Amino acid sequence: MRITDRRFATLLMLPAAAFLGVFVVWPLGQFVADSFFDITPIGGERRFIGFGNYIAAFQSADFANAAWRTLAYTAIVVVLEFTIGFAVALLFAALGDRSRIFRTIFLYPLMIAPVVAGLLWRFLLIDNFGILNQLLAQVGILKTANQIAWLSDPNIALFSVALPDVWLTTSFITLVLFAGLQNVPGDVIEAARMDGARFPTLVFRIVIPLLRPVIAVAVILRGIDAARAFDVILIQTNGGPQGSTETLSLLIYRTLVRFGDPGLASAMGTLYLIGLMVVAVIAVTAIWRPGSTR
Amino acid sequence: MNGLLASGRVSRGLLWTVLMLVVVLYGFPFLYLLSTSFKPPIETIAVPPSVFGSTFTLGNYVAALTKDGVVPSLVNSVVTAVISTLLSLGLALPAAYAITRFRTRFGRAFILIALVTRMVPAIVVGAPLIPLFRNLGINDTSFALAIAHTTISLPLSIWLMASFFEAVPEELEEAAKIDGAGRIGAFWRVVLPVVSGGIAVTAIFAFLASWNEFLFALLLTAVRAQTTPIAIANFQTQFGLDWGGMTALAAIYSVPVILLTIFLQRHIVAGLTLGAVKG
Numbered sequence: 001m002r003i004t005d006r007r008f009a010t011l012l013m014l015p016a017a018a019f020l021g022v023f024v025v026w027p028l029g030q031f032v033a034d035s036f037f038d039i040t041p042i043g044g045e046r047r048f049i050g051f052g053n054y055i056a057a058f059q060s061a062d063f064a065n066a067a068w069r070t071l072a073y074t075a076i077v078v079v080l081e082f083t084i085g086f087a088v089a090l091l092f093a094a095l096g097d098r099s100r101i102f103r104t105i106f107l108y109p110l111m112i113a114p115v116v117a118g119l120l121w122r123f124l125l126i127d128n129f130g131i132l133n134q135l136l137a138q139v140g141i142l143k144t145a146n147q148i149a150w151l152s153d154p155n156i157a158l159f160s161v162a163l164p165d166v167w168l169t170t171s172f173i174t175l176v177l178f179a180g181l182q183n184v185p186g187d188v189i190e191a192a193r194m195d196g197a198r199f200p201t202l203v204f205r206i207v208i209p210l211l212r213p214v215i216a217v218a219v220i221l222r223g224i225d226a227a228r229a230f231d232v233i234l235i236q237t238n239g240g241p242q243g244s245t246e247t248l249s250l251l252i253y254r255t256l257v258r259f260g261d262p263g264l265a266s267a268m269g270t271l272y273l274i275g276l277m278v279v280a281v282i283a284v285t286a287i288w289r290p291g292s293t294r
Numbered sequence: 295m296n297g298l299l300a301s302g303r304v305s306r307g308l309l310w311t312v313l314m315l316v317v318v319l320y321g322f323p324f325l326y327l328l329s330t331s332f333k334p335p336i337e338t339i340a341v342p343p344s345v346f347g348s349t350f351t352l353g354n355y356v357a358a359l360t361k362d363g364v365v366p367s368l369v370n371s372v373v374t375a376v377i378s379t380l381l382s383l384g385l386a387l388p389a390a391y392a393i394t395r396f397r398t399r400f401g402r403a404f405i406l407i408a409l410v411t412r413m414v415p416a417i418v419v420g421a422p423l424i425p426l427f428r429n430l431g432i433n434d435t436s437f438a439l440a441i442a443h444t445t446i447s448l449p450l451s452i453w454l455m456a457s458f459f460e461a462v463p464e465e466l467e468e469a470a471k472i473d474g475a476g477r478i479g480a481f482w483r484v485v486l487p488v489v490s491g492g493i494a495v496t497a498i499f500a501f502l503a504s505w506n507e508f509l510f511a512l513l514l515t516a517v518r519a520q521t522t523p524i525a526i527a528n529f530q531t532q533f534g535l536d537w538g539g540m541t542a543l544a545a546i547y548s549v550p551v552i553l554l555t556i557f558l559q560r561h562i563v564a565g566l567t568l569g570a571v572k573g
Contacts (some may be wrong), residue, residue: 006396008396009392009393012389013388013389013392015388016385016388016404017404020445020448024414027418027426028419031419091309095310099313102313105320106320107555108552111506112506112551113506113508113547115506116327116548119526119530119535120324120327123537129341129343134343167320175563228415228416230416248415249415249417256421262421269418272415276414276415
């Protein structure tokens with residue numbers, strides 16, 4: 001029996017589509033549906049309350065604060081990773097092939113579990129016996145080893161919990177930008193240098209504009225991952241001190257598991273998801289255009 | 295690109311010095327984890343802390359591996375990651391092939407939807423999966439957790455494999471078909487062997503996605519199917535944290551994948567940069 005190419009293609013895609021349908025789309029629908037119900041955690045009794053949970057979410061100071069923290073956390077991660085990642089990519093590009101072994105070393109945190117990275121950095125930054133402050137004091141940057149309370153000072157804790165995330169995935173930005181730099185034509189740089197362009201001009205006027213699509217993809221991917229960060233933060237501070245590191249994923253988890261309010265957690269999660277989706281869909285259609293240009 | 299930074303005023307020596315500094319700063323956290331794992335337990339929380347312990351001991355490793363549930367968790371991690379990798383490849387290979395070869399409207403929509411599902415926060419999918427797996431009678435099993443992990447790795451695998459299939463010349467299949475192979479035969483015997491490198495890269499990413507995952511494991515396993523990331527987090531108790539045992543288990547869990555990175559560096563770099571740079 002001869003089936004058409006179109007049927008054959010659909011047949012090949014069907015198992016994957018069915019899998020995503022059953023284990024992603026259906027649970028997603030379930031989750032969104034839950035947001036319109038008041039649900040008791042133990043018996044699971046459901047009472048339809050319309051947009052009640054959404055109203056509760058919008059009225060909740062916790063939700064608004066967590067949303068801002070998620071934005072701030074994402075901004076911290078993306079800005080630090082891009083700055084460091086781009087600088088290191090330029091360094092690797094300038095040093096050429098002999099830097100290969102160091103590129104490998106630089107890659108290794110990407111393979112480490114976020115939960116390990118979170119615990120490790122908590123250990124590095126912890127009050128009293130954290131090694132980072134000790135080393136900073138020894139080289140004279142800090143006066144005493146207790147000067148900075150990285151994870152227990154609510155004013156800086158959100159910054160501190162982002163450090164392991166930066167450590168884990170700056171390599172990704174470096175890799176992607178390094179690969180992009182390989183495609184920047186050397187004669188363009190040469191020509192600009194001949195015209196007397198200096199290093200900052202070369203970077204900001206020529207390299208960054210040429211790499212714009214690559215930078216955009218790398219930054220969007222990392223931004224979305226950072227906005228969803230969960231284990232790194234949970235394991236370091238569990239949202240504390242005084243809620244100063246409670247981002248949306250942690251708040252939703254806490255509302256669901258600790259407070260046992262699946263309805264409210266679903267409403268918060270749905271709003272969070274809509275926010276992410278809007279950004280993601282704009283980014284994907286504007287930059288990637290998968291399948292259309294190839 | 296070599297000329298970019300190497301202008302007259304910036305010497306090569308300075309660049310190498312900066313690079314060394316970056317590499318040392320980047321490598322230090324993990325080296326400190328290793329050195330802590332070999333310290334006597336009491337020295338792990340000594341004030342002031344020191345980089346190296348006074349003596350070298352394997353005590354933390356013995357303590358970690360004899361702790362209740364740790365060895366089963368390592369077995370669970372391997373089993374879950376292997377099932378999830380196979381599931382991910384088994385579903386992604388035909389789908390990615392169809393998307394790149396036949397370019398139907400459904401295919402274009404599908405890869406877009408697959409990409410968007412990558413953006414869904416784990417908590418949103420994880421919460422409804424709890425009752426779903428319970429109803430299917432597979433709650434707290436490695437298989438159920440592998441299914442959950444595949445929701446993360448499948449979209450990534452489809453995207454990666456689509457890029458690899460893209461690079462296979464269509465003439466190759468045409469030739470196979472002229473030689474009498476059917477569509478399935480051409481795919482199985484001609485196309486798949488050509489993309490075997492790409493399959494390896496995709497398998498590594500699918501494996502790592504499951505190996506390092508935490509939230510699904512936290513939500514969907516209790517005792518039987520618990521994986522090592524949860525066991526590592528469990529070194530934290532209400533009485534404080536056993537840093538010696540935790541660092542030892544973290545080292546046991548991380549060193550194999552770090553070695554893997556070093557051996558397969560070129561493939562991993564190819565996989566990581568493929569989508570981003572092409573686009």
